[in-house]
Amino acid sequence: MIIAERKPIPEIQSFVAGYHKVLVVGCGTCVAVCLAGGSKEAEILTNELTLSPKTAGARFESRTLERQCDMEFLSELDEQAAEYDALLSMACGAGVQLLAERFSRIPVFPAVNTSCIGVNRSVGWYEENCRACGTCVLALTAGICPVTRCAKGLFNGPCGGTNITSCEIHPDQPCAWHMIYERLAAQDRLQQIMEISPANDWRNQQPRTIVQPGYEERTSALKEQ
Amino acid sequence: MTQHATQQTEFTVTTKVLVIGAGLSGLASAEKIAEQGYQVLVLDQGARDDAECCYDPEMNTVLQDLRNKAQQHSSISLKTGARLKQLTGFSGNFQASLELDTGTEQLDIGAVVLATGYRCLPLFEHYNLRPGKTVLSIGDLEKLLTDETGKAQIKNGSGASIAFLSGFGDEGNPVATERVLKSAMAVQELEQCKAYVLAGNVKVGADGMERLFTRARNQGVTCIKPEGPPEAAIRDGVLNISFKDPTLRQDVNLAPDCIVLEESIAPDMENERLREVLRIDADDQGFLQTGNVHRLPVGTNREGIFASGTSAAVKTPEQAIRDAADVALQVREFLGNGTIQVSGSKAVVDEGRCVICLTCYRCCPHGAIAWEAKKAVISPIACQGCGICAAECPMDAIQLLDYTDEAMHSAIQEQVGTAEQPSILAFCCQNSAFEAAQTAHKMGLELPDRLRLIEVPCAGKIDVEDILRSFTSGAGAVLVLACHEGNCQSERGSTYASWRIREIQKRLKALGFDDKRLVFANLASNMPREFATITQDLASRISH
Incomplete structure (x- = not known):
């Protein structure tokens, strides 16, 4: 799931300074689950901005959509959006962009920083586990991502900097390759650590468009329309 | 805001009870519950009950007797080598997954009774002594005292002096004291034997303990409370204990023939796993x-799950057995005849808004929330109506029927609007601060004119939005008054409230808003004067 964090209020205020009527748009998916931008957070931000002397005089309202990364849900705002002179999106970067695309005449600002793809450890506690590298090696690494969790992002390891359980960069930084070693050994497939993963082609980080297998023709047909 | 509280709804529950642990309290509970007409399944999971009765040989007879009765009872089925693997569903209608020698078995049950045992851990290391013929743990001695051969060994021919050391490695409890005193008396009864008890503290806070202590001393057991921990050592094969005697006011050396060391009493090894499986709170x-x-003696944080005997705390065998009656009463109260009435003032989920983030599931202190068909589901039977889930839900998808967001908002508007000056709005937990406020009124204590109260079921129900909305609606100051930590009926409601308030104060500060206009305090219902002081202080502060 995508994890986001609310931006500091002064930064948000600097975006909306000078606008008179602003709609805070919550998103009811990832950012709601990670407690950064669901309807409660949207309501809280609205109240904070209303209270703040810096934004006194402006009017803030809130509305939460199912998902901001789907045009169909954004269309629910079509009529309402025109009433505002700025939109403050609490969605991840993807949602903010689609919202800005849908309502391109109105300034759209982000209210959260999109941090990572992570897991939920407990209420309000998340850990980054995936960096969307596009070349998943988890099959070879016992389900522990070396790109994300090795401080050096090494596809092959461990390196000479392992202090058994921790990394040379800091005693508090666990060595991901040590964890990989331990888990592979426990599963009796330690030989897999010897398999060399080729260097990732990081050129794949250019803006990616993903079309699932079997949907190529459908996508082309849609693009032609 | 109480229109739903009086409404009752009827629910059907399963009248089968699962008892975990086949020791004194487990078997005694099973018998009492079966007497009430319920089907009982007993698993002999956890420590074997010898632990409960090792220091009291009479208890072995009691245990055997209970076991025989359980085996003969038509409503009790006793499973050996079985353990609870998983518990799903809701209070009153749990689904238990049991691991048996023969495989797994699924079972519908209405209530669970925990009756695990405990472990006795000898503290040789603490005294820097190694176990041997002349250095025993209290458990070792108790075993010797059960037969003539053992007693002869203690006497060691012509008689012996035995020194008991207790309460220096572990704080101790009445059970530890009882074990020491009973054993010391048994030693003293042996011909030509002398018992010394060197204790940090003699814990007599249980039935009959003061009497036992007096009897022991009258019988000739010498009880000494040394100043500081005594030093025990073996020098040239001779035992020596040196300590400072506060009565003689001098250092004393004692050379007993045998030293008996205390044991610390630790919870059953199974407790930790059961705690996770059952999602219940444990003590430290x-x-x-x-x-x-706020809970009845055998209650846990989950409705329909009861902790009996030594699963709940260190208890004497008598206390452990006595819990059975309480358990049976509570089970009866809970399951009734299979249909129970539940108050309507509970939390409900708006399925359309729920994004199944699990926040409510993780926050609910009563284990009343699970998920079904991809939505959070709150059991009306297990829900205690504290509203913590409603305050935490990131999608405002949970409403507490008598305290909906809408009702809270209009209460805020109403209260803020009625004061002439900027009002002081106090959110008061109904279990403490609200009572304190009422008493302050009745006592005629001076309270600010512009003080307005909003009663909440628990401080944990107070939402960040409620506070911010109070300010945006024009409140001059907001007070959040919670029960003391550790005295919250909902276990963590006060804690959650204090965390939230600290976060809001930070946010208010960042906004350039006076964060001192938001005050959090812990109050008990018998603190009306403190209530008056807090509110007056705040009033004087914000008028400047």
Whole structure:
């Protein structure tokens, strides 16, 4: 799931300074689950901005959509959006962009920083586990991502900097390759650590468009329309 | 805001009870519950009950007797080598997954009774002594005292002096004291034997303990409370204990023939796993009950799950057996005849808004929330109506029927609007601060004119939005008054409230808003004067 964090209020205020009527748009998916931008957070931000002397005089309202990364849900705002002179999106970067695309005449600002793809450890506690590298090696690494969790992002390891359980960069930084070693050994497939993963082609980080297998023709047909 | 509280709804529950642990309290509970007409399944999971009765040989007879009765009872089925693997569903209608020698078995049950045992851990290391013929643990001595051969060994021919050391490695409890005193008396009864008890503290806070202590001393047991921990050592094969005697006011050396060391009493090894499986709170030692004064003696944080005997705390065998009656009463109260009435004032989920983020599931202190068909589901039977889930839900998808967001908002508007000056809005937990406020009124204590109260079921129900909305609606100051930590009926409601308020104060500061206009305090219902002081202080502060 995508994890986001609310931006500091002064930064948000600097975006909306000078606008008179602003709609805070919550998103009811990832950012709601990670407690950064669901309807409660949207309501809280609205109240904070209303209270703040810096934004006194402006009017803030809130509305939460199912998902901001789907045009169909954004269309629910079509009529309402025109009433505002700025939109403050609490969605991840993807949602903010689609919202800005849908309502391109109105300034759209982000209210959260999109941090990572992570897991939920407990209420309000998340850990980054995936960096969307596009070349998943988890099959070879016992389900522990070396790109994300090795401080050096090494596809092959461990390196000479392992202090058994921790990394040379800091005693508090666990060595991901040590964890990989331990888990592979426990599963009796330690030989897999010897398999060399080729260097990732990081050129794949250019803006990616993903079309699932079997949907190529459908996508082309849609693009032609 | 109480229109739903009086409405009752009827629910059907399963009238089968699962008892975990086949020791004194487990078997005694099973018998009492079966007497009430319920089907009982007993698993002999956890420590074998010898632990409970090792220091009291009479208890072995009691245990055997209970076991025989259980085996003969038509409503009790006793499973050996079985353990609870998983518990799903809701209070009153749990689905238990049991691991048996023969495989797994699924079972519908209405209530669970925990009756695990405990472990006795000898503290040789603490005294820097190694176990041997002349250095025993209290458990070792108790075993010797059960037969003539053992007693002869203690006497060691012509008689012996035995020194008991207790309460220096472990704080101790009445059970530890009882074990020491009973054993010391048994030693003293042996011909030509002398018992010394060197204790940090003699814990007599249980039935009959003061009497036992007096009897022991009258019988000739010498009890000494040394100043500081005594030093025990073996020098040239001779035992020596040196300590400072506060009565003689001098250092004393004692050379007993045998030293008997205390044991610390630890929870059953199974407790930790059961705690996770059952999602119940344990105390800091790992016993399956927290010291919440709002609960009945055998209650846990989950409705329909009861902690009996030594699963809940260190108890004497008599106390452990006595819990059975309480358990049976509570089970009866809970399951009735299979249909129960539940108050309507509970939390409900708006399925359309729920994004199944699990926040409510993780926050609910009563284990009343699970998920079904991809939505959070709150059991009306298990829900205690504290509203913590409603305050935490990131999608405002949970409403507490008598305190909906809408009702809270209009209460805020109403209260803020009625004061002439900027009002002081106090959110008061109904279990403490609200009572304190009422008493302050009745006592005629001076309170600010512009003080307005909003009663909430628990401080944990107070939402960040409620506070911010109070300010945006024009409140001059907001007070959040919660029960004291550790005295919250909902276990963590006060804690959650204090965390939230600290976060809002930070946010208010960042906004350039005077964060001192938001005050959090812990109050008990018998603190009306403090209530008056807090509100007056705040009033004088914000008028400047």
